[in-house]
Amino acid sequence: MQDVERRLDAACARAGRRREDVKIVAVTKYVSAAIARRVVEAGCRHIGENRWPAAEAKWRLLEGQAVFHYIGSLQTNKVKEVVGRFDYIHSVDRWSLATEIHKRAAALGIVVPVFFQVNVSGEDSKHGLPPAELAAFAEEARGLTGIRPVGLMTMAPFEAQAEDTRPVFRELRRLRDELNGRAILPQPLTELSMGMSNDFEVAVEEGATWIRLGTVLVGKEDNGSSEGLR
Template identity: 65%
Template sequence: MSLQQRMQNVEQRIRAACARSGRQRNSVKVAAVTKYVSLDTTIRAVEAGLTNVGENRWQDAQPKWEAIGSKASWHFLGHLQTNKVKEVVGRFDYIHSLDRLSLAKELHKKADALDISVNCFIQVNVSGEESKFGLPPGELFSFAEQLRTLDRIHVAGLMTMAPYESEPEATRPVFAGLRSLRDELNERKILAAPVTELSMGMSNDFEVAVEEGATWLRLGTVLVGKEEE
Protein backbone atom coordinates (compact mmCIF):
# COMPACT_ATOMS: atom_id res chain seq x y z
CA MET A 1 0.00 0.00 0.00
CA SER A 2 1.03 3.60 -0.54
CA LEU A 3 1.50 6.00 2.35
CA GLN A 4 -1.84 7.63 1.58
CA GLN A 5 -3.60 4.26 1.51
CA ARG A 6 -2.07 3.26 4.85
CA MET A 7 -3.07 6.60 6.38
CA GLN A 8 -6.65 6.18 5.14
CA ASN A 9 -6.81 2.60 6.42
CA VAL A 10 -5.53 3.56 9.87
CA GLU A 11 -7.91 6.52 10.03
CA GLN A 12 -10.90 4.32 9.23
CA ARG A 13 -9.87 1.80 11.88
CA ILE A 14 -9.40 4.49 14.54
CA ARG A 15 -12.80 6.00 13.72
CA ALA A 16 -14.46 2.60 13.97
CA ALA A 17 -12.79 1.88 17.32
CA CYS A 18 -13.90 5.28 18.62
CA ALA A 19 -17.45 4.60 17.48
CA ARG A 20 -17.49 1.21 19.20
CA SER A 21 -16.33 2.72 22.49
CA GLY A 22 -18.33 5.94 22.38
CA ARG A 23 -15.32 8.22 22.01
CA GLN A 24 -14.74 11.34 19.95
CA ARG A 25 -12.21 10.89 17.16
CA ASN A 26 -10.31 14.01 18.25
CA SER A 27 -9.51 12.39 21.60
CA VAL A 28 -7.01 10.06 19.91
CA LYS A 29 -3.69 11.32 18.54
CA VAL A 30 -1.08 9.44 16.54
CA ALA A 31 2.71 9.50 16.70
CA ALA A 32 4.14 8.14 13.45
CA VAL A 33 7.04 5.86 14.38
CA THR A 34 9.68 6.39 11.72
CA LYS A 35 12.58 4.32 13.06
CA TYR A 36 12.26 1.78 10.23
CA VAL A 37 11.96 4.25 7.36
CA SER A 38 14.29 6.65 5.59
CA LEU A 39 14.62 10.40 5.88
CA ASP A 40 12.81 10.80 2.55
CA THR A 41 9.86 8.71 3.73
CA THR A 42 9.74 10.62 7.00
CA ILE A 43 9.66 13.93 5.15
CA ARG A 44 6.83 12.65 2.93
CA ALA A 45 4.91 11.49 6.00
CA VAL A 46 5.20 14.92 7.64
CA GLU A 47 4.17 16.64 4.41
CA ALA A 48 1.15 14.31 4.24
CA GLY A 49 0.02 15.51 7.67
CA LEU A 50 1.71 13.10 10.09
CA THR A 51 3.25 15.90 12.10
CA ASN A 52 3.88 13.93 15.29
CA VAL A 53 7.03 11.87 14.74
CA GLY A 54 8.29 9.16 17.09
CA GLU A 55 11.86 7.86 17.24
CA ASN A 56 13.62 5.45 19.60
CA ARG A 57 17.24 6.61 19.46
CA TRP A 58 18.82 10.02 18.99
CA GLN A 59 21.50 8.73 16.62
CA ASP A 60 18.76 7.52 14.25
CA ALA A 61 16.55 10.55 14.77
CA GLN A 62 19.27 13.19 14.37
CA PRO A 63 19.34 13.50 10.54
CA LYS A 64 15.53 13.56 10.45
CA TRP A 65 15.33 16.12 13.25
CA GLU A 66 17.92 18.33 11.54
CA ALA A 67 16.06 18.16 8.22
CA ILE A 68 12.50 18.54 9.51
CA GLY A 69 12.91 20.46 12.76
CA SER A 70 9.86 22.38 13.95
CA LYS A 71 7.68 21.18 11.07
CA ALA A 72 6.94 18.21 13.32
CA SER A 73 6.40 17.57 17.01
CA TRP A 74 8.97 15.04 18.20
CA HIS A 75 8.33 12.08 20.52
CA PHE A 76 11.16 10.09 22.10
CA LEU A 77 9.86 6.55 22.52
CA GLY A 78 12.81 4.35 23.38
CA HIS A 79 14.63 3.54 26.59
CA LEU A 80 16.57 6.69 27.47
CA GLN A 81 20.03 6.43 29.01
CA THR A 82 20.97 9.25 31.36
CA ASN A 83 24.04 10.12 29.30
CA LYS A 84 21.79 10.74 26.27
CA VAL A 85 19.48 13.20 28.04
CA LYS A 86 21.48 16.22 26.86
CA GLU A 87 20.78 15.23 23.25
CA VAL A 88 17.04 14.76 23.74
CA VAL A 89 15.83 17.55 26.05
CA GLY A 90 15.06 20.68 24.08
CA ARG A 91 14.63 18.74 20.84
CA PHE A 92 11.83 16.31 21.68
CA ASP A 93 8.44 17.63 22.75
CA TYR A 94 7.50 14.44 24.59
CA ILE A 95 9.48 11.67 26.26
CA HIS A 96 7.42 8.49 26.55
CA SER A 97 9.87 6.43 28.61
CA LEU A 98 10.44 7.97 32.05
CA ASP A 99 10.94 4.93 34.28
CA ARG A 100 13.44 5.71 37.06
CA LEU A 101 14.43 8.48 39.44
CA SER A 102 18.00 8.85 38.12
CA LEU A 103 16.59 9.65 34.68
CA ALA A 104 14.02 12.06 36.13
CA LYS A 105 16.75 13.97 37.95
CA GLU A 106 18.87 14.23 34.81
CA LEU A 107 15.90 15.40 32.74
CA HIS A 108 15.10 18.01 35.38
CA LYS A 109 18.71 19.20 35.49
CA LYS A 110 18.96 19.63 31.73
CA ALA A 111 15.53 21.27 31.45
CA ASP A 112 16.42 23.66 34.25
CA ALA A 113 19.61 24.66 32.45
CA LEU A 114 17.54 25.42 29.34
CA ASP A 115 14.79 27.11 31.40
CA ILE A 116 12.11 24.86 29.93
CA SER A 117 9.81 22.11 31.16
CA VAL A 118 9.79 18.64 29.64
CA ASN A 119 6.64 16.65 28.93
CA CYS A 120 7.03 13.06 30.09
CA PHE A 121 5.05 9.86 30.17
CA ILE A 122 5.82 7.53 33.05
CA GLN A 123 6.44 4.11 31.54
CA VAL A 124 4.74 1.29 33.44
CA ASN A 125 5.42 -2.38 32.76
CA VAL A 126 1.81 -3.46 33.20
CA SER A 127 2.34 -6.87 31.59
CA GLY A 128 5.29 -7.72 33.84
CA GLU A 129 7.39 -8.97 30.93
CA GLU A 130 11.06 -9.13 31.90
CA SER A 131 12.09 -8.00 28.42
CA LYS A 132 10.28 -4.68 28.76
CA PHE A 133 11.33 -1.52 30.55
CA GLY A 134 9.05 0.41 32.86
CA LEU A 135 8.08 0.65 36.50
CA PRO A 136 6.23 -2.22 38.13
CA PRO A 137 2.65 -1.02 38.68
CA GLY A 138 3.10 -1.20 42.45
CA GLU A 139 5.88 1.42 42.33
CA LEU A 140 4.00 4.04 40.30
CA PHE A 141 2.55 6.04 43.16
CA SER A 142 5.75 6.29 45.21
CA PHE A 143 7.63 7.26 42.04
CA ALA A 144 5.07 9.99 41.33
CA GLU A 145 5.60 11.30 44.87
CA GLN A 146 9.32 11.61 44.17
CA LEU A 147 8.65 13.61 41.01
CA ARG A 148 6.80 16.34 42.90
CA THR A 149 10.04 18.14 43.76
CA LEU A 150 11.25 18.11 40.14
CA ASP A 151 9.26 21.05 38.86
CA ARG A 152 10.77 21.01 35.37
CA ILE A 153 9.10 17.67 34.66
CA HIS A 154 5.49 17.76 33.54
CA VAL A 155 3.87 14.33 33.74
CA ALA A 156 1.58 14.31 30.72
CA GLY A 157 0.48 10.73 31.13
CA LEU A 158 1.36 7.08 31.45
CA MET A 159 2.82 4.76 28.80
CA THR A 160 2.94 1.00 28.39
CA MET A 161 3.84 -1.62 25.81
CA ALA A 162 1.64 -4.69 25.56
CA PRO A 163 3.07 -8.08 24.62
CA TYR A 164 2.84 -8.97 20.94
CA GLU A 165 -0.21 -11.22 20.64
CA SER A 166 -1.51 -13.08 17.60
CA GLU A 167 -4.97 -12.15 18.86
CA PRO A 168 -4.96 -8.41 19.71
CA GLU A 169 -7.92 -8.91 22.05
CA ALA A 170 -5.49 -10.59 24.46
CA THR A 171 -3.84 -7.21 25.07
CA ARG A 172 -7.01 -5.66 26.51
CA PRO A 173 -6.18 -6.31 30.21
CA VAL A 174 -2.84 -4.49 29.80
CA PHE A 175 -4.45 -1.37 28.37
CA ALA A 176 -7.30 -1.45 30.87
CA GLY A 177 -4.70 -1.79 33.62
CA LEU A 178 -2.84 1.34 32.53
CA ARG A 179 -6.08 3.33 32.38
CA SER A 180 -6.95 2.15 35.88
CA LEU A 181 -3.52 3.21 37.18
CA ARG A 182 -3.93 6.68 35.65
CA ASP A 183 -7.35 7.08 37.21
CA GLU A 184 -6.07 6.02 40.62
CA LEU A 185 -3.08 8.35 40.31
CA ASN A 186 -5.48 11.22 39.72
CA GLU A 187 -7.78 10.17 42.55
CA ARG A 188 -4.85 10.23 44.96
CA LYS A 189 -3.93 13.78 43.77
CA ILE A 190 -0.22 13.00 44.08
CA LEU A 191 0.81 15.32 41.27
CA ALA A 192 0.08 19.03 40.97
CA ALA A 193 -2.13 18.58 37.92
CA PRO A 194 -4.29 15.71 36.66
CA VAL A 195 -2.61 13.22 34.35
CA THR A 196 -4.69 13.06 31.18
CA GLU A 197 -2.80 11.08 28.55
CA LEU A 198 -2.37 7.35 27.86
CA SER A 199 0.37 6.39 25.40
CA MET A 200 -0.52 2.83 24.42
CA GLY A 201 -1.29 0.87 21.29
CA MET A 202 0.97 -0.04 18.39
CA SER A 203 0.50 -1.46 14.89
CA ASN A 204 -0.75 -4.85 16.06
CA ASP A 205 -3.15 -3.78 18.80
CA PHE A 206 -4.07 -0.11 18.44
CA GLU A 207 -7.80 -0.65 17.99
CA VAL A 208 -8.06 -2.42 21.34
CA ALA A 209 -6.00 0.39 22.89
CA VAL A 210 -8.42 3.00 21.53
CA GLU A 211 -11.34 1.07 22.99
CA GLU A 212 -9.59 1.11 26.37
CA GLY A 213 -8.87 4.84 26.38
CA ALA A 214 -5.59 5.44 24.53
CA THR A 215 -4.98 9.10 23.75
CA TRP A 216 -1.64 8.58 21.94
CA LEU A 217 -1.03 5.71 19.55
CA ARG A 218 2.51 4.84 18.47
CA LEU A 219 2.16 3.51 14.91
CA GLY A 220 5.02 2.45 12.69
CA THR A 221 4.69 -0.34 10.14
CA VAL A 222 0.91 -0.11 9.76
CA LEU A 223 1.14 3.63 9.06
CA VAL A 224 4.47 4.54 7.44
CA GLY A 225 5.67 1.08 6.43
CA LYS A 226 9.05 -0.57 6.93
CA GLU A 227 12.05 -0.33 4.65
CA GLU A 228 14.95 -2.76 4.50
CA GLU A 229 18.27 -1.22 5.42
Protein backbone atom coordinates in the same frame (compact mmCIF):
# COMPACT_ATOMS: atom_id res chain seq x y z
CA MET B 1 -2.84 6.03 5.97
CA GLN B 2 -6.46 5.99 4.83
CA ASP B 3 -6.84 2.42 6.13
CA VAL B 4 -5.44 3.43 9.52
CA GLU B 5 -7.86 6.34 9.71
CA ARG B 6 -10.77 4.07 8.79
CA ARG B 7 -9.84 1.58 11.51
CA LEU B 8 -9.26 4.35 14.02
CA ASP B 9 -12.63 5.94 13.25
CA ALA B 10 -14.32 2.57 13.78
CA ALA B 11 -12.53 1.95 17.09
CA CYS B 12 -13.52 5.40 18.35
CA ALA B 13 -17.13 4.79 17.32
CA ARG B 14 -17.21 1.46 19.17
CA ALA B 15 -15.89 3.15 22.32
CA GLY B 16 -18.10 6.22 22.02
CA ARG B 17 -15.07 8.47 21.70
CA ARG B 18 -14.25 11.43 19.49
CA ARG B 19 -11.62 10.84 16.83
CA GLU B 20 -9.86 14.09 17.71
CA ASP B 21 -9.14 12.77 21.21
CA VAL B 22 -6.74 10.14 19.84
CA LYS B 23 -3.43 11.30 18.40
CA ILE B 24 -1.03 9.30 16.22
CA VAL B 25 2.72 9.18 16.72
CA ALA B 26 4.27 7.94 13.47
CA VAL B 27 7.19 5.70 14.44
CA THR B 28 9.79 6.51 11.80
CA LYS B 29 12.87 4.95 13.39
CA TYR B 30 13.29 2.40 10.60
CA VAL B 31 12.83 4.76 7.65
CA SER B 32 14.77 7.62 6.11
CA ALA B 33 14.38 11.35 6.63
CA ALA B 34 12.74 11.57 3.21
CA ILE B 35 10.01 9.13 4.26
CA ALA B 36 9.58 10.94 7.58
CA ARG B 37 9.00 14.14 5.61
CA ARG B 38 6.34 12.39 3.54
CA VAL B 39 4.62 11.32 6.76
CA VAL B 40 4.48 14.94 7.92
CA GLU B 41 3.32 16.15 4.52
CA ALA B 42 0.55 13.54 4.65
CA GLY B 43 -0.77 15.22 7.78
CA CYS B 44 0.82 13.30 10.67
CA ARG B 45 2.98 15.88 12.48
CA HIS B 46 3.99 13.71 15.43
CA ILE B 47 7.18 11.70 14.85
CA GLY B 48 8.47 8.96 17.16
CA GLU B 49 12.14 7.99 17.42
CA ASN B 50 14.21 6.06 19.95
CA ARG B 51 17.81 7.11 19.27
CA TRP B 52 19.22 10.56 18.62
CA PRO B 53 21.88 9.48 16.06
CA ALA B 54 19.18 7.90 13.90
CA ALA B 55 16.77 10.79 14.47
CA GLU B 56 19.18 13.66 13.88
CA ALA B 57 18.76 13.94 10.11
CA LYS B 58 14.95 13.88 10.49
CA TRP B 59 15.04 16.45 13.26
CA ARG B 60 17.19 18.83 11.22
CA LEU B 61 15.00 18.37 8.15
CA LEU B 62 11.69 18.75 9.99
CA GLU B 63 12.51 21.13 12.84
CA GLY B 64 9.58 23.48 13.23
CA GLN B 65 7.34 21.28 11.08
CA ALA B 66 7.03 18.18 13.28
CA VAL B 67 6.59 17.36 16.95
CA PHE B 68 9.20 14.86 18.10
CA HIS B 69 8.49 12.12 20.63
CA TYR B 70 11.23 10.07 22.29
CA ILE B 71 9.61 6.65 22.61
CA GLY B 72 12.47 4.30 23.48
CA SER B 73 14.32 3.42 26.64
CA LEU B 74 16.54 6.39 27.49
CA GLN B 75 19.93 6.01 29.11
CA THR B 76 20.78 8.68 31.63
CA ASN B 77 24.00 9.62 29.81
CA LYS B 78 21.99 10.26 26.62
CA VAL B 79 19.61 12.78 28.18
CA LYS B 80 21.70 15.70 26.96
CA GLU B 81 21.08 14.57 23.37
CA VAL B 82 17.32 14.38 23.84
CA VAL B 83 16.18 17.24 26.07
CA GLY B 84 15.66 20.38 24.03
CA ARG B 85 15.19 18.45 20.81
CA PHE B 86 12.32 16.09 21.61
CA ASP B 87 9.02 17.66 22.58
CA TYR B 88 7.83 14.65 24.61
CA ILE B 89 9.60 11.80 26.39
CA HIS B 90 7.44 8.69 26.75
CA SER B 91 9.81 6.47 28.74
CA VAL B 92 10.51 7.90 32.20
CA ASP B 93 10.79 4.84 34.40
CA ARG B 94 13.39 5.50 37.11
CA TRP B 95 14.44 8.23 39.48
CA SER B 96 17.92 8.77 38.03
CA LEU B 97 16.41 9.41 34.60
CA ALA B 98 13.71 11.76 35.90
CA THR B 99 16.24 13.85 37.82
CA GLU B 100 18.65 14.03 34.89
CA ILE B 101 15.88 15.22 32.55
CA HIS B 102 14.89 17.79 35.17
CA LYS B 103 18.46 19.07 35.54
CA ARG B 104 19.00 19.36 31.79
CA ALA B 105 15.64 21.04 31.26
CA ALA B 106 16.31 23.51 34.08
CA ALA B 107 19.68 24.38 32.54
CA LEU B 108 17.92 25.12 29.24
CA GLY B 109 15.08 27.03 30.89
CA ILE B 110 12.39 24.65 29.63
CA VAL B 111 9.86 22.18 31.02
CA VAL B 112 9.63 18.76 29.34
CA PRO B 113 6.30 16.93 29.09
CA VAL B 114 6.88 13.30 30.09
CA PHE B 115 5.05 10.02 30.43
CA PHE B 116 5.78 7.59 33.24
CA GLN B 117 6.39 4.19 31.66
CA VAL B 118 4.75 1.32 33.53
CA ASN B 119 5.51 -2.36 32.95
CA VAL B 120 1.92 -3.51 33.32
CA SER B 121 2.52 -6.95 31.79
CA GLY B 122 5.45 -7.72 34.11
CA GLU B 123 7.58 -9.08 31.28
CA ASP B 124 11.31 -9.13 31.99
CA SER B 125 11.97 -7.91 28.45
CA LYS B 126 9.95 -4.73 29.01
CA HIS B 127 11.13 -1.53 30.64
CA GLY B 128 8.96 0.42 33.03
CA LEU B 129 8.00 0.90 36.64
CA PRO B 130 6.27 -1.97 38.43
CA PRO B 131 2.66 -0.84 38.95
CA ALA B 132 3.04 -1.13 42.72
CA GLU B 133 5.81 1.51 42.66
CA LEU B 134 4.03 4.07 40.49
CA ALA B 135 2.42 6.12 43.28
CA ALA B 136 5.67 6.43 45.25
CA PHE B 137 7.53 7.42 42.09
CA ALA B 138 4.95 10.10 41.30
CA GLU B 139 5.26 11.39 44.86
CA GLU B 140 9.01 11.81 44.44
CA ALA B 141 8.72 13.33 40.97
CA ARG B 142 6.30 16.06 41.99
CA GLY B 143 9.20 18.23 43.13
CA LEU B 144 11.02 18.12 39.78
CA THR B 145 10.10 21.40 38.12
CA GLY B 146 11.94 20.62 34.88
CA ILE B 147 9.46 17.90 33.96
CA ARG B 148 5.69 17.98 33.55
CA PRO B 149 4.08 14.55 33.89
CA VAL B 150 1.21 14.35 31.41
CA GLY B 151 0.32 10.66 31.40
CA LEU B 152 1.32 7.01 31.53
CA MET B 153 2.84 4.79 28.85
CA THR B 154 3.03 1.02 28.45
CA MET B 155 3.86 -1.65 25.91
CA ALA B 156 1.63 -4.69 25.73
CA PRO B 157 3.02 -8.14 24.87
CA PHE B 158 2.86 -9.05 21.19
CA GLU B 159 -0.17 -11.30 20.89
CA ALA B 160 -1.47 -13.23 17.91
CA GLN B 161 -4.94 -12.00 18.87
CA ALA B 162 -5.04 -8.28 19.62
CA GLU B 163 -7.96 -8.83 21.99
CA ASP B 164 -5.58 -10.56 24.39
CA THR B 165 -3.85 -7.23 25.04
CA ARG B 166 -7.00 -5.63 26.44
CA PRO B 167 -6.29 -6.33 30.14
CA VAL B 168 -2.93 -4.52 29.88
CA PHE B 169 -4.46 -1.37 28.40
CA ARG B 170 -7.39 -1.45 30.80
CA GLU B 171 -5.01 -1.69 33.75
CA LEU B 172 -2.94 1.30 32.60
CA ARG B 173 -6.08 3.39 32.44
CA ARG B 174 -7.06 2.21 35.92
CA LEU B 175 -3.61 3.12 37.26
CA ARG B 176 -3.88 6.61 35.78
CA ASP B 177 -7.32 7.15 37.22
CA GLU B 178 -6.23 5.84 40.62
CA LEU B 179 -3.21 8.16 40.64
CA ASN B 180 -5.41 11.11 39.73
CA GLY B 181 -7.87 10.16 42.48
CA ARG B 182 -5.07 10.40 45.02
CA ALA B 183 -4.10 13.89 43.74
CA ILE B 184 -0.40 13.17 44.15
CA LEU B 185 0.73 15.32 41.23
CA PRO B 186 0.07 19.07 40.86
CA GLN B 187 -2.00 18.45 37.72
CA PRO B 188 -4.06 15.37 36.79
CA LEU B 189 -2.59 13.00 34.20
CA THR B 190 -4.72 13.23 31.07
CA GLU B 191 -2.80 11.06 28.59
CA LEU B 192 -2.36 7.34 27.91
CA SER B 193 0.38 6.39 25.42
CA MET B 194 -0.46 2.82 24.48
CA GLY B 195 -1.16 0.74 21.41
CA MET B 196 0.99 -0.05 18.39
CA SER B 197 0.46 -1.46 14.91
CA ASN B 198 -0.68 -4.86 16.17
CA ASP B 199 -3.14 -3.72 18.82
CA PHE B 200 -3.98 -0.03 18.47
CA GLU B 201 -7.71 -0.55 17.99
CA VAL B 202 -8.02 -2.34 21.33
CA ALA B 203 -5.91 0.37 22.98
CA VAL B 204 -8.23 3.06 21.61
CA GLU B 205 -11.26 1.19 22.92
CA GLU B 206 -9.60 1.18 26.34
CA GLY B 207 -8.81 4.89 26.40
CA ALA B 208 -5.52 5.50 24.56
CA THR B 209 -4.93 9.16 23.75
CA TRP B 210 -1.64 8.55 21.90
CA ILE B 211 -1.02 5.50 19.70
CA ARG B 212 2.45 4.72 18.36
CA LEU B 213 2.24 3.36 14.81
CA GLY B 214 5.15 2.11 12.74
CA THR B 215 4.67 -0.61 10.14
CA VAL B 216 0.92 -0.21 9.71
CA LEU B 217 1.30 3.51 9.01
CA VAL B 218 4.75 4.07 7.55
CA GLY B 219 5.09 0.65 5.91
CA LYS B 220 8.39 -0.70 4.64
CA GLU B 221 10.84 1.53 2.88
CA ASP B 222 11.64 0.27 -0.61
CA ASN B 223 13.60 2.33 -3.08
CA GLY B 224 12.45 5.56 -1.49
CA SER B 225 8.79 4.61 -1.27
CA SER B 226 6.65 3.72 1.72
CA GLU B 227 3.76 1.32 1.39
CA GLY B 228 1.84 2.57 4.40
CA LEU B 229 1.44 6.08 3.03
CA ARG B 230 -0.29 5.06 -0.17
